Structures are given as C-alpha cells and as structure tokens.
Amino acid sequence: MSAALYESGREPVIRMVDIVTRFGRKVVHDGISLDILREDIFAIVGGSGSGKSTLMREAVMLQEPTEGTIELFGQDVTHLGELASLPVRRRIGVMFQYGALFSDMTVLENVGMPLREHTSLDRGLINEIAGIKLSLAGLSPSVGVLYPSELSGGMRKRAAMARAIALDPELLVLDEPGSGLDPVSAAALDDLIVSLRDLLGLTIVMITHDMASVRRIADRVAFLGDGKLLALGHPDELAQSGDARVRDFFVERDVTECEPLPSPGSAVAKP
Amino acid sequence: MRSKTRVPICTPATVVAQDNQLRATGTWTAFGLGKMGADLGLDPASRRTLDLTGIDRFDTTGAWLVQRAVQRFADAGGALQVDTTRAQRELLDLVGQHQADPADLVPPTPPGVIEEIGRDTFGLINKYLTFLAFIGRLTFTAVRVAFTPHNWRWRTIIRGVEEAGFNALPIVGLLSFLLGLVIAYQSGVALQAYNGSIFVADLVGLAMLRELAPLITAIIVAGRTGSAYTAQIATMKVTEEVDALRTLGVAPLEALALPKFFALVISLPLLAVFADLMGILGGMFMANAMFDMSFGTFVQRLNESVSLSSFLIGIGKAPIFALMIAAVGCYQGFEADSGAEQVGRHTTTSVVHAIFLVIVVDAVFAIVFSKVGL
Numbered sequence: 001m002s003a004a005l006y007e008s009g010r011e012p013v014i015r016m017v018d019i020v021t022r023f024g025r026k027v028v029h030d031g032i033s034l035d036i037l038r039e040d041i042f043a044i045v046g047g048s049g050s051g052k053s054t055l056m057r058e059a060v061m062l063q064e065p066t067e068g069t070i071e072l073f074g075q076d077v078t079h080l081g082e083l084a085s086l087p088v089r090r091r092i093g094v095m096f097q098y099g100a101l102f103s104d105m106t107v108l109e110n111v112g113m114p115l116r117e118h119t120s121l122d123r124g125l126i127n128e129i130a131g132i133k134l135s136l137a138g139l140s141p142s143v144g145v146l147y148p149s150e151l152s153g154g155m156r157k158r159a160a161m162a163r164a165i166a167l168d169p170e171l172l173v174l175d176e177p178g179s180g181l182d183p184v185s186a187a188a189l190d191d192l193i194v195s196l197r198d199l200l201g202l203t204i205v206m207i208t209h210d211m212a213s214v215r216r217i218a219d220r221v222a223f224l225g226d227g228k229l230l231a232l233g234h235p236d237e238l239a240q241s242g243d244a245r246v247r248d249f250f251v252e253r254d255v256t257e258c259e260p261l262p263s264p265g266s267a268v269a270k271p
Numbered sequence: 272m273r274s275k276t277r278v279p280i281c282t283p284a285t286v287v288a289q290d291n292q293l294r295a296t297g298t299w300t301a302f303g304l305g306k307m308g309a310d311l312g313l314d315p316a317s318r319r320t321l322d323l324t325g326i327d328r329f330d331t332t333g334a335w336l337v338q339r340a341v342q343r344f345a346d347a348g349g350a351l352q353v354d355t356t357r358a359q360r361e362l363l364d365l366v367g368q369h370q371a372d373p374a375d376l377v378p379p380t381p382p383g384v385i386e387e388i389g390r391d392t393f394g395l396i397n398k399y400l401t402f403l404a405f406i407g408r409l410t411f412t413a414v415r416v417a418f419t420p421h422n423w424r425w426r427t428i429i430r431g432v433e434e435a436g437f438n439a440l441p442i443v444g445l446l447s448f449l450l451g452l453v454i455a456y457q458s459g460v461a462l463q464a465y466n467g468s469i470f471v472a473d474l475v476g477l478a479m480l481r482e483l484a485p486l487i488t489a490i491i492v493a494g495r496t497g498s499a500y501t502a503q504i505a506t507m508k509v510t511e512e513v514d515a516l517r518t519l520g521v522a523p524l525e526a527l528a529l530p531k532f533f534a535l536v537i538s539l540p541l542l543a544v545f546a547d548l549m550g551i552l553g554g555m556f557m558a559n560a561m562f563d564m565s566f567g568t569f570v571q572r573l574n575e576s577v578s579l580s581s582f583l584i585g586i587g588k589a590p591i592f593a594l595m596i597a598a599v600g601c602y603q604g605f606e607a608d609s610g611a612e613q614v615g616r617h618t619t620t621s622v623v624h625a626i627f628l629v630i631v632v633d634a635v636f637a638i639v640f641s642k643v644g645l
Contacts, residue, residue, distance in 0.1 A: 103612045108376065119301045121332070128339070129301075129332050131371025136331075141371035145378050149610045167301055168330035199362050200330060 010037040011074065013171050013203040014059050019068035021054055028054050029065065030227035036220075038170075041197055041204045043214045043235075045249065046224035052207045053097075053175065055224070059205065060094050060173055061085050073170070090118055093169035097176045099160035101148035107134070107159045108144030114166040130166070136196075137162035138188055153180045161189070165196065171203045172196065178210040186210060190217045211250060215239075223249070284333065286311050286321070293321045299333030311340050315347035322354045329359055334366040405602045412524045413532070424530045431534025435496040436541055442495070443488055447546035450483055451475055451553025459562050468562040472572035475554030481581045484546035486633055489592035492539055493625035497600035500531050501621035504604025505614040513605070528601040532594065539593035540586050547585065580645055588636055592629050599625040 012035035021029040028051040036042045044052050057063040058070060061077055069078045072088055080088070101110045111130035115121060121129075131141040137158040148156055157180060164172060177193070178186040190213050196202050208214060214221055215235045223231040223238060223246050231238050231246045239250035284297040284304045293313070297303055313319060323329070323337065337353060344351040355363065382390065416422050458474045504527055507513050513523045551573065558564040603621035607613040 103610055106378065108378075115301060115332075119332075120305050121301065122306065125332075125336070127376045128371065128373075129335055131376050132331060132335055132366055132369045135369035135371060136365075140375070142375040144371075144376060165331075168332070195365070199358070199365055 010039065012036060012071070013038050013073060014205070015071040016055075016059070017069045017071075019055070019058065019065045019070070021051065021058070022066045027227050031068075032224070032227075032229050033068075034222055034229060034232060036203065036205060038203050039197060039201055040219045041193060041206070041217050043218040043221045044205065044207045044224065045209070045211075045214060045221055046230075050224040051227060052224055056173060056175060056205070056207050060092055061089065090167065091169055092171045092173065093164035093167065095157075095160045095164040095172070095174045095177065097179070099148065099156040101156060101159055101163070103148050106145055106147055107139075107151070107162075108141075110148065110159060111144070111162045111166055114163065118167065130162070133162040133166055134159065136165065136192065138185065138192065154182070154185055157181065158189075161192075165202075168200050169202065171205070174204065174206040174208075176208060177206055178208060178213050186213060187216075193217060215250070282327070284326070286313070291320070293319055295321060295323050295326050297326060298328045299323070299326045299336070300328050300330040301332040303328070304333060304336060307336060310343055311336070313340075313351075314349070315340075315344045315351075316349045317344075318350045319344075320352045320354065323359050324354060324356055329362060331362065331366055334359075334362045335370070338363055338366050338370070401606075402598075402602055405605070406598060409524055409528060409532075409598070409601075412522060413529060416525055416529060422525070424526070427530035428533045428537075431530055432538050434499075435492065435534050436538030439492065439495055439538070439542060440545060443491055443542050443546050444549045446487055446491065447479070447484055447550040448553040450487060451479055451550035451555075452557045453553075454478055454483075454550075455554035455557035456561060459558065463562065468558070468564065469568070469572060471554065471558045471562060471564065472569045473576040475558075476551060476573045476577040477581060479550035479554070480547050480577060480585045482585065482633070482637070484550050485543045485585045485588045485592065486629070488539060488543045488546045488589065489596065489629045489633075490626055492535070492542065492593070493596045493600075493629060494622055496535065496538075497596040497625045498618050498622045500597065500600030501604040501618045502614055504528075504601060505607035505617050508605060508607045509609060509611060509614060523605070528597075528605075531601060532597045535593040535597045536590050539596075540589040543586055543589040547582070584636075584640060584645060588633065591632065595628045595632065596625045599628060 014034075014036040016035075017033050019029045019032040020027070032055065044055060046052050054063065058065050059072075061070075061072075061080065064078065069076055071077065073091065075088065077085060077088055101107070102113070105113065108127060108130050111133050112126045115126045115129060116123075119126075127144075131144060134141050134144055139155060139158045139162065143151065143155060143159070148159065151159060157177070161174070161177070164174070174193075177189055181189060193204055193206070194217050197204055206218075218235055220233060221231075221235050221238050222229055225245055230243055231241050235250065238246055241247045241250075281300070281303040282297040284295065284299045284307060287294045287296060311321070321337070321340075326333075341351045341353060353363070455471050455475050459468055459471045462468050462470050462474075504513070507527070513527070516523050516526060555566055555569045558569055559566060600621050603617040603624070607617045
C-alpha cells in the first residue's frame, strides 16, 4: 500500500496506525491502520455498531484510542493536549450527524461563528461570507435569520455543512451527510462535496450508509467490520470483493430476483 | 514527485503597486486577510488591474473579497480587472454565483418598546389561560381515574413517595433543625434582656409549626422534586416519548402527571411533620446549651403555649403547597416543545414559579387566618 502512496505523490492527511479501542471489555477497534490522502474523498462504511463513528471521533481528536497512533497533517496528535490541539483543530471542519448547531444563535451567526472566533475580518464581511457558505451548501441565504429550531432536519444538515466549511478547512469530516435528505438533495450534496474538493483542494472523509453516494463520489472506501478493516479500495474493487460481507453491502438489491408474491386470485381459484 | 507538506504559515495578504499594475502577495485566506478593507485599500473610481497569480493561497473568503471589490469598482464608475490562474478564476466564479442578496442578511429589526409590552402582556395572559386549562384537564382526568380504581398506578405513586418524600428526609431534617437552632438563639438573646428566656419555647414552637416548617419543606421540595418533574416530562416531550404514549392509547396526564400529584400530596405533609419535629429539636438543643433550659421545661412550655390548631394549620397548608408544586412542575414540563435547551429553561422557570407561588399563598393564608381569628 505504501508503494502506491508514494507513486500518487500525495501525503496522507490522516494516518492511523494499529488503532485499538476498547470500552471496558468491548473491543470496538482491533488494530486498524489506514492512510487518508490529500484531496481524496474517503468513505468509511460498515454495519451499525462497527465503530465508524468512534473512528471518526478519534480522527478529529474528540476521543483517544486505547492503543495506536494518529497523525493529522503529518503531526502526531494521539495524546495532544487541549491547547496544543487548537491550531490543528482549526484546519478541520466537522459536520455532525444531527447538525449540532448552536441553538441560541441564528443560522447565519452559526455559520459565521468560526470566522468571528478565529479571524479579524469585519462583521459585514463575515455575514456575506456566511451567506455564500449557506448558498454553497444549498440553502437560500434568507434562512440565515432563522433559528435552528425553526429548520427542518434536512435544512439543519445543510446549515451544519455550511458551518463546517466556514473556514475552508483542509480536512472536512462528514458524519452521515446524506441521511435524512431526499434523493435529489442527497445527490446535490454529493455534487457539492466533489466541487469543494476540486476547487478548494479539500480532503473529505465521510461516514455513510448511502451506497449510491459512495459509488458516485468516493475515491476510496474503508469497510469496517468485527473491529477490523475488512477491505480498503475503490468502490468498484470492493463490489468485486472476495468477502461476502463486503460485497453484499455494494450489491444493489434487484427486486425482480425476489420470489414473486402469490397472486391474490390463486388461492381463491382453488375449488 | 512528492508535493511538499503544506505548513499553514500565514503571511498577511497585501496589494503592491507596480507602475499601473497591482500585484497581490501573501495568503489570501480567512486567516491571512486580517482587516483588509472593502476596496482593497484602493480608490474604487479608478481603472486598475490586479494580478492574483503571485499569492500563495486562496480560499472562498479571499475570493469573495476580490469579487466584491470588482463589483464595488464597477458601481463607483471604475474598473478592476483581475488576472488569475484557472483555478482562481473558477473559485471567483463560484463565489460570484453564490453571493447572497444583502437584504437577506439583515436580521429583522427587533420590535419597538410598545410592541414588546403588548406581546409580553398577551403572552402572559395566554400563559395563565393555558395553565388554567391544564389544571382543568388534570382535574377531569383525576375525576375520571378516581372512578376506575384499577387504573390507579400504585407502583408509580409509591415509588414517587419514596423519591419525593423518603429520600428528602435528610435534607429537610437538617435544614429545619438548623432553622430551629437559629430562631432559638436569635430570639433567646433578645428575650434574655427581659429575663424571658423561657419564652424561647413559645417562639420556636409557634414559628416552626405554624409557618416555617411547612414553608421550608415546600421550598426544598419545589427545588428538589418540582424541578425533577419538569425535567423528566420536558425531556420526554422533546424526545417525543409523550407522543409515543399518546399513540399507544395512554393519556400522558394520567400516566405522567397524576401519580406525581398523589405522591407529592402524600409526601409533603409527612415531610412537614418531620420538619416540625426537627425544628423543635433544634430549638430545644439551643435553649439547653445557651440558656440552661432543660428539655423537660421546654416541652412543658411548648405544651402550654402551642395549640393543636397551630400544628394543624401548618400541616394543613402542606397538601396545598404540594398541589401547587406538582401543578407548576408538570405544566412546565408539558410546555417544552422542541430542543434540549427547552428542558433547562422550563426547569428553571418551574422552580422559580413554584417557590414564588408557595410564598405568596403562604402569605395569603397568614392574612386569612388572622382575620378569622385562628
């Protein structure tokens, strides 16, 4: 794997080595190693409870693994203190599954919040940029004056996306970006993710169950199961995987293959 | 070829004039731009060419600043032409496409003072009306349930009595004991001047039994149990558990509110009796330690001065307080609608309103009883 890495000429943004995570006796990760390269759209998939979210939380320094090391942007951050981690955190944008918008701020204030905290730009400019980010995330800037509690689930998600990209972070981590969105909006979100990568050179890590989205935009996929990395590669490679658990995830169920239901007339027709 | 690791060092974004050509240098990102002015520090009425190809980084913030400058130059009758790389041009176009209508970004103007007063008044009236409606619905539910004894949730009520009553014994006991102690000391010092230390027993007995024991108990219960009621019901409301109960054909008021009422109406008078006892004990200790009054004398004096009616009046108020605390606690819980922050807000309101009501009603009782000569 490392040979391919050097050929591609891109350095890893996230490097995880031999990650072991245990909660009491429960082993969540049992030796996971992976590199996520710059400007990749990297999807982490796996069944429910396979430790995807925990892995993501460890990658963005919200939680420490029991064993193993994590490097972000070439810096070992496994046991980085709260203060030392601030400059690293500023380079990361995270979109949480349920948005995690601050409920006492309007949407526009939410999106502008990282800019207000970390830059010395003037307020008018920050609001204009927040408006652009909302529009980029597929929301009308006119929702900016609303409070998060006044938004629908899908809108909240987009607002959270806008806040995550407020500082044009080098690494954008998305937890279930497509869940709760209708297929058209989910596809539009996919397009947004690709254009952010292309235009701003972002690295995008997403945790998802949406296989259609994975096949459409992911460059590489990590498949977690039983605490291990079961497969790693391009979506097409994983769809041909020898491991049935992995392959099943990618195969689209074809309804015509199912047993046809007995027609309602057949039972009655019997004399 | 391996690209070198990008180190996020910011050099301030600047515009350097070379002849008529403007050359941008530095980091044109949110971090590097600092307080760059709206017109990039240039006269917007002039015709200029800005060369962006020499900057080391560019992000949407930088792109918007440039895009906005171009528009401002055009508005002011000048022109700003921008030389870019292809990627920079794409970013500029992207930002241009997504720019927001400035009117959308202006927060709605806050209402004026008059409108504010009007809204608050109507809001307040509305709140009292919904509170009344809540009491009404609760009474109907209680009457309906009263005729179907198999619907009484004894298990929940008994658990409620344990939680609200039994578990509150230590704190209620300690605080009333201390209260008795303080009253005995303060009054004793004053009475000593008139050689009347013996009257400490009268004072402690009357004050505790008639007023303070039920009051302090109600205040502790409002803070301890009323808030818990609100927090529990509000959380269930926010997480749609209350709706789930309704879809399952269970009336939330019957399942959640009524057992709490019963539990509190049973617990609070019992707690008040315990508070009476501990308060007198506190006074007795202090009288014994400071004024050399024997326990026997104290009890005898108490017997002579404090009538049964004083005790009954004090204890009689307790169920009323219990009803008010439970009503406010449950009502505030059901008022929460969406969002976790509502839970905290309504819990605070619940405690404040409950304590307020308890003290006001206690004062009303005091006046009424003195008028009728009890």
